Amino acid sequence: MPDAPGDPGAPRLFLASRNAGKVAEVQRLLAEHLPGVQVLGLADVAAYDEPVEDAPTFAGNALLKARAGVAATGLASIADDSGLCVDALNGMPGVLSARWSGLPKDDRRNNRLLLDQLHDVPDERRAAHFACAVAVATPEGRELVVEGRMPGRVVREERGEGGFGYDPLFVADEHAAAGPDGRGLTSAELPPGEKDRISHRGRALRELAPQLADLLRPR
Template sequence: MQRILGEQVPDLEVLGINDVEGYVEPVEDQPTFEGNALLKARAGVAATGLPSVADDSGLCVAALNGMPGVLSARWSGQPKSDERNNQLLLDQLHDVPDERRGAFFTCAIAWVMPDGRERVVEGRMDGRIIREARGSGGFGYDVLFVADEHAGPGSGEGLTSAELAPAEKDRISHRGRALRVLAPQVASDLAG
């Protein structure tokens, strides 16, 4: 967020929720990515009095009717576990042929101002789920996801999101795409 928003607003200092003493994250109980992003951004404004950016994102797999979707982070239950989520996804897709393993990451990012103005933008990264985890970067399902921009000619080829350099992931990711749409709006709102 700092890298991408900093391109439009160079002096902007992005604070995370860990920078706000006593902040308690709200429960993500909305049925949509947009609803959860707005819920979190509104909570950020309420806790700090500062403009807030929050996102909600997830993996949508065609063969699973769009699941895990908004449940991506807690797909395998509590406590949250990337390892268990990835294993559950692989188990659920075990018999699904490579040509039906299409998926996309989606992200909704909300920008909420203390005066009540709100904006929500979305980004998407299309790709597919491979059959075994690869890579050590990123988090979540990155080790199983190959974006269309990095797919090889064969079903098991290509770089996973977990194998990409941070700048390249910023360039093609759902979150990076949404933030690049939002950044000029943030700059305009802060300048005004």
């Protein structure tokens, strides 16, 4: 089992991600049900061969990563697969969101490509939603999968310094008229707590958290 700082008696959970922002987000969202939980990311454990994310669905890719995490670390492992589904692009980038502009993965390049693809699409046809599947696998062989969704639209320029991925281009329906000019606040402009409240990942993790707490609670 990998070493980690913090309370040795606290539950430990491996998150199959290199994204420091995502690790912090998951830790924040789970803390209510698992006080003191230590969420470890890929940077905190020994390197292992990560699975190819070749499943056709978010749930399938999340399970692939969670199962590989358990095999590599011996810890209960959580993995998510999420992406932006744009109506005008027939639901794409979808499961290809992180590598939409090719490899290596690059958020800014992905955002520029998406803006180029939607350049001539009028505002009323820029509807989209973020989708997320979160999977948990345990060393005992138990598995859970939950899904969440956040509807909104793609705007015409990047705004905000927070978040990651397509957050600077996405305005959720709940914030479509927010901001001083009424043009809506992107996910990258929202305070972390508010983003957690409405996000696809936040909704999925809130559904998952009580079940996960039961799985990880000492017997």
